[in-house]
Amino acid sequence: MTVDTQISIGNLRCKNPVWVAAGTFLYGREYGRRLPLEELGAICTKGTSLEPWDGVQGIRIAETPAGMLNAIGLQNWGIDAYLERNVAWLREQNATIVVNIVGKTVDEYAAVAAKLSPRDADAIEVNISCPNVSEGGVFFGTDLRMTEKVVDAVRKATSLPVIVKLAPNTHGLAEFAKAAEAYGADALSVANCIPGMAIDIRRRKAVMGTPAGSGGLSGPAVKPIILKMVWDVTAAVRIPVIGVGGVVSWQDAVEYLMAGASAVQVGSALFRNPNAPWDVAQGLEQFMRDEGVSSIGELIGAARP
Numbered sequence: 372m373t374v375d376t377q378i379s380i381g382n383l384r385c386k387n388p389v390w391v392a393a394g395t396f397l398y399g400r401e402y403g404r405r406l407p408l409e410e411l412g413a414i415c416t417k418g419t420s421l422e423p424w425d426g427v428q429g430i431r432i433a434e435t436p437a438g439m440l441n442a443i444g445l446q447n448w449g450i451d452a453y454l455e456r457n458v459a460w461l462r463e464q465n466a467t468i469v470v471n472i473v474g475k476t477v478d479e480y481a482a483v484a485a486k487l488s489p490r491d492a493d494a495i496e497v498n499i500s501c502p503n504v505s506e507g508g509v510f511f512g513t514d515l516r517m518t519e520k521v522v523d524a525v526r527k528a529t530s531l532p533v534i535v536k537l538a539p540n541t542h543g544l545a546e547f548a549k550a551a552e553a554y555g556a557d558a559l560s561v562a563n564c565i566p567g568m569a570i571d572i573r574r575r576k577a578v579m580g581t582p583a584g585s586g587g588l589s590g591p592a593v594k595p596i597i598l599k600m601v602w603d604v605t606a607a608v609r610i611p612v613i614g615v616g617g618v619v620s621w622q623d624a625v626e627y628l629m630a631g632a633s634a635v636q637v638g639s640a641l642f643r644n645p646n647a648p649w650d651v652a653q654g655l656e657q658f659m660r661d662e663g664v665s666s667i668g669e670l671i672g673a674a675r676p
């Protein structure tokens with residue numbers, strides 16, 4: 372039985388609904404040497420800013436029983452380095468490219484978006500939700516007015532599809548989702564890491580290197596929480612929602628799709644299993660065959676009343 376795994380996010384067409392999550396895959400080179408990037412729905416790049424950013428000094432990754440804490444601080448080489456070093460290579464791999472962008476000001480977000488032509492990216496994911504930086508990131512995603520301003524500015528700066536990555540640590544996530552939609556987002560990623568921490572009991576100090584001592588929790592621990600957010604957000608907006616949080620197996624992907632997501636992103640799972648997104652894509656296709664599902668659209672929202 373042939374199955375149709377293609378999905379559309381705005382004008383963006385993807386071979387399948389399994390993407391890789393920003394920051395867990397850098398720009399794909401380390402994986403792409405061994406595994407075919409073109410077989411994934413899309414590659415979300417590392418968060419990329421106008422100028423290079425230094426990251427957090429000190430501990431950046433810590434394991435927890437069901438996931439991991441990270442505090443990278445959005446370290447990256449800046450948009451010009453992306454354009455010079457990575458675009459041509461990603462295009463050679465036939466990857467579908469979603470550039471994840473960050474800024475310390477609204478103007479910076481817009482300036483990064485404006486530098487990306489359709490040759491350089493197939494879509495832009497606007498990260499207004501990083502919990503590990505003192506300026507930018509979640510500051511924009513937890514204030515409704517700032518969310519509106521950033522989305523508005525990015526929308527006006529680009530004709531590429533705009534995906535807004537929401538913060539899980541807000542009250543009334545549906546309001547943020549509706550605001551992003553109203554200001555021109557083509558889709559939403561739900562969501563970024565959930566703030567968390569760990570204590571080194573011998574040193575009697577917080578483990579992570581951020582001034583606040585905290586980091587972002589990701590992995591299986593967050594999946595039930597983010598799944599519910601996807602369920603709620605898809606009911607609040609008409610634009611597609613992408614589920615991001617704790618996708619480790621194809622079963623996780625099916626749950627997100629059935630909750631209403633149009634695609635999923637695989638992040639931390641890559642740290643344990645570098646094949647994870649490919650395994651998820653293959654498992655999903657097999658599940659469709661086993662269940663007699665001919666197109667992915669039949670799964671999207673299938674569990675909704």
Ligand SMILES: Cc1cc2nc3c(=O)[nH]c(=O)nc-3n(C[C@H](O)[C@H](O)[C@H](O)COP(=O)(O)O)c2cc1C
Binds near residue numbers: 392419590
């Ligand atoms: C090491 C690391 C770096 C990350 N960097 C970014 C980033 O640059 N931009 C972004 O929007 N999200 C970033 N994230 C968040 C992930 O894209 C994803 O939203 C989160 O990890 C939840 O998915 P997961 O449970 O599958 O990992 C990062 C996550 C990790 C673990």
